[in-house]
Amino acid sequence: MTAAGPATGAGPAPVPRPSVPVSPTGPGAAAAGQARRVSWSLSAHARGLLTLALAGLVIAILTGRPEFAGVAAPAVLLLAGWRVRRPGSVTVAIRVSARQLVEGQQAAIIAEISGHGDLAVQASIRAAEAFSAGPPADHPAAADPAPGASLRVPFQAHRWGVRRVGRLEIVLRDRFRLSEGRLSVDLPRIDCHPLPAPLRGRIVLSRLPSRLGEHPSRALGEGIEFAGVRQFVPGDRQRRINWPATTRSGTLQLNTFTAERTQNVVILADATTNVGERGATSQDLAFRAAAGTINCYLAAGDRVGLVVYADRLSWIGPGLGRRHFHRLMDLLLASQRGEEHAAGLTRLPKAALPPGALIVVFSPLLQPRLVEALRDLRERGFSVLVVDVLTTGPPRSRDRVAGLTRRIWRLEQQAIRFSLTELGIPVVHWDGQQSLDEPLAPYTRRVMLTGRK
Amino acid sequence: MNGVLSRALARAPAAAALLAAVTITWAALPTAGAKPGIRVALVVAVACAVASLAHLAVGDADIGGDAFDPLLVRLVAQAVHIIRALPWSEAMIIAVLTLEALHHSRPWHTGVLGVALLAYLFAAHLAQTRTRLGALRPQLPVLAAGLGLLILAVGAAALPRLHAGTASELLRGLAVIAAVIAGALALPTTRRRKSAGGS
Numbered sequence: 001m002t003a004a005g006p007a008t009g010a011g012p013a014p015v016p017r018p019s020v021p022v023s024p025t026g027p028g029a030a031a032a033g034q035a036r037r038v039s040w041s042l043s044a045h046a047r048g049l050l051t052l053a054l055a056g057l058v059i060a061i062l063t064g065r066p067e068f069a070g071v072a073a074p075a076v077l078l079l080a081g082w083r084v085r086r087p088g089s090v091t092v093a094i095r096v097s098a099r100q101l102v103e104g105q106q107a108a109i110i111a112e113i114s115g116h117g118d119l120a121v122q123a124s125i126r127a128a129e130a131f132s133a134g135p136p137a138d139h140p141a142a143a144d145p146a147p148g149a150s151l152r153v154p155f156q157a158h159r160w161g162v163r164r165v166g167r168l169e170i171v172l173r174d175r176f177r178l179s180e181g182r183l184s185v186d187l188p189r190i191d192c193h194p195l196p197a198p199l200r201g202r203i204v205l206s207r208l209p210s211r212l213g214e215h216p217s218r219a220l221g222e223g224i225e226f227a228g229v230r231q232f233v234p235g236d237r238q239r240r241i242n243w244p245a246t247t248r249s250g251t252l253q254l255n256t257f258t259a260e261r262t263q264n265v266v267i268l269a270d271a272t273t274n275v276g277e278r279g280a281t282s283q284d285l286a287f288r289a290a291a292g293t294i295n296c297y298l299a300a301g302d303r304v305g306l307v308v309y310a311d312r313l314s315w316i317g318p319g320l321g322r323r324h325f326h327r328l329m330d331l332l333l334a335s336q337r338g339e340e341h342a343a344g345l346t347r348l349p350k351a352a353l354p355p356g357a358l359i360v361v362f363s364p365l366l367q368p369r370l371v372e373a374l375r376d377l378r379e380r381g382f383s384v385l386v387v388d389v390l391t392t393g394p395p396r397s398r399d400r401v402a403g404l405t406r407r408i409w410r411l412e413q414q415a416i417r418f419s420l421t422e423l424g425i426p427v428v429h430w431d432g433q434q435s436l437d438e439p440l441a442p443y444t445r446r447v448m449l450t451g452r453k
Numbered sequence: 454m455n456g457v458l459s460r461a462l463a464r465a466p467a468a469a470a471l472l473a474a475v476t477i478t479w480a481a482l483p484t485a486g487a488k489p490g491i492r493v494a495l496v497v498a499v500a501c502a503v504a505s506l507a508h509l510a511v512g513d514a515d516i517g518g519d520a521f522d523p524l525l526v527r528l529v530a531q532a533v534h535i536i537r538a539l540p541w542s543e544a545m546i547i548a549v550l551t552l553e554a555l556h557h558s559r560p561w562h563t564g565v566l567g568v569a570l571l572a573y574l575f576a577a578h579l580a581q582t583r584t585r586l587g588a589l590r591p592q593l594p595v596l597a598a599g600l601g602l603l604i605l606a607v608g609a610a611a612l613p614r615l616h617a618g619t620a621s622e623l624l625r626g627l628a629v630i631a632a633v634i635a636g637a638l639a640l641p642t643t644r645r646r647k648s649a650g651g652s
Contacts, residue, residue, distance in 0.1 A: 044542070045578040051543040052570060055550045057630060066630075067560040068550070070606020071567030073633040074599025075574075081595050122582065126513075136583050141591055175591045177578065 201444030213262025221259020270363030
């Protein structure tokens with residue numbers, strides 16, 4: 001096997017960070033206020049009142065009917081009360097209530113506005129793609145000039161990635177809402193993590209590394225799970241003597257327990273192809289499943305690593321803890337590249353894969369080089385399980401050639417999956433709707449045997 | 454995101470639509486006995502009302518309409534552009550007042566129409582700016598004064614005529630206009646005095 005295509009991460013496990021530009025108004029940071037120019041114009045409400053007043057008065061004069069002047073009266077009075085006090089600029093400071101979000105989670109933009117005097121302030125978000133804005137926030141007009149207004153505008157993130165939320169549009173209005181001052185501010189970028197797919201059960205290998213953990217292994221040790229009874233030998237703990245068995249056999253018998261071990265799990269997320277409906281593409285599903293699996297194994301105290309298989313191979317070696325989880329999520333976000341068809345490698349580097357690790361692959365299996373890499377992993381003795389996240393195919397067509405092509409494509413896909421299964425790499429399908437437990441159930445109920453086939 | 458608030462904000466466009474329908478119907482009826490041109494004014498009023506309500510419904514949403522979009526999308530985008538560009542709401546007000554003027558004099562009827570038109574303007578403003586009703590509280594005293602003047606004007610118009618003739622009608626009309634302007638001028642003066650006294 002040869003390494004082909006551009007590869008990064010040779011050597012010690014790199015710690016990539018998403019390419020978030022450093023901004024004074026970064027997420028979560030309390031940004032310093034900045035003076036912004038306000039552009040003023042007559043409001044649509046004022047135009048309506050002006051029309052009503054003028055039309056009423058003109059018709060009253062032309063027809064000699066005083067009731068039309070009465071129709072104009074309220075509008076004339078409102079327009080007459082118009083006091084022009086327009087600040088040329090206001091100071092705006094923007095911050096975000098949450099530094100990192102998960103798909104579907106809500107947060108808020110907090111805008112601190114000062115220098116607007118007694119004007120009413122309304123702030124609304126013009127949301128960018130993958131975000132939706134909540135209702136606008138209002139700060140009412142005050143009788144006296146207010147020192148500042150704090151407006152909280154909610155928004156919701158719909159798709160994972162590092163993106164700008166959009167623009168914050170601020171409108172200043174006078175007491176009678178006759179003139180409008182407008183300004184807009186660019187909102188900062190937000191890290192939105194993929195929504196972890198629900199997963200409770202864990203695949204546990206039959207052979208675990210000798211490191212203290214939570215999984216009962218085949219070896220005897222100091223765990224709490226009962227393994228069997230054996231004869232007492234000098235040096236054994238007396239508290240573990242099994243008295244019923246001792247009474248029956250006439251010799252001292254001792255309870256034995258299984259050793260509790262941790263396991264190394266490496267998640268391999270395929271980001272080379274991105275096909276399917278928007279919001280549920282193969283990459284979306286692969287990343288959500290990867291996030292769910294990482295969450296599940298880290299919660300069990302296992303050491304989890306991540307390999308993102310894209311045009312540039314990047315990985316983080318196995319580790320533990322909440323901080324490690326965020327490092328892995330950052331790596332997922334950093335691989336957000338859109339629809340790319342990368343060359344990739346046919347042999348994954350040794351540094352990314354600790355010996356005896358369980359490798360869980362989330363892929364649509366459309367990249368032949370990745371399939372080759374999986375075969376190589378199996379030949380190297382790793383326990384590999386593939387979760388197929390392909391939910392789409394060539395469109396149905398009445399055209400004979402198109403239909404034939406579709407059938408050939410499906411046969412090819414079946415052949416790939418069959419060949420992997422024959423090599424001892426189980427392939428299960430996940431549609432992104434159900435829990436990950438359902439496709440993984442045959443492998444989470446009992447230990448997964450390790451070793452070459 | 455906030456269901457209650459969204460429902461409250463969704464009521465304003467519905468209220469604007471209802472008030473537009475009410476004002477047009479109120480001004481148009483009865484069609485019999487009206488001056489010629491009522492049908493044209495009615496058609497214009499309805500068209501403008503539909504366009505202004507479409508403007509409220511569309512809001513500032515991005516419709517698309519790029520050169521690479523399908524023809525249908527580009528046509529819709531063009532229609533939305535026209536709807537946003539022209540002052541349909543103002544045109545509807547003029548058309549409705551014209552409809553009312555094409556009927557014979559009926560002061561109380563015109564007074565009710567004036568109130569409905571004003572309500573329509575406020576409902577449209579609330580819908581357009583997605584603001585709650587409470588934002589109009591500072592305008593209430595002035596609105597109350599305006600409605601008082603409207604009632605005075607309607608009352609003056611409903612009084613029996615002393616002398617038939619164009620001069621007396623014109624004089625009466627001018628008197629009401631003068632009352633309106635006087636009220637408008639007096640109101641800010643009073644407020645200024647109050648604020649000066651307070652400080």
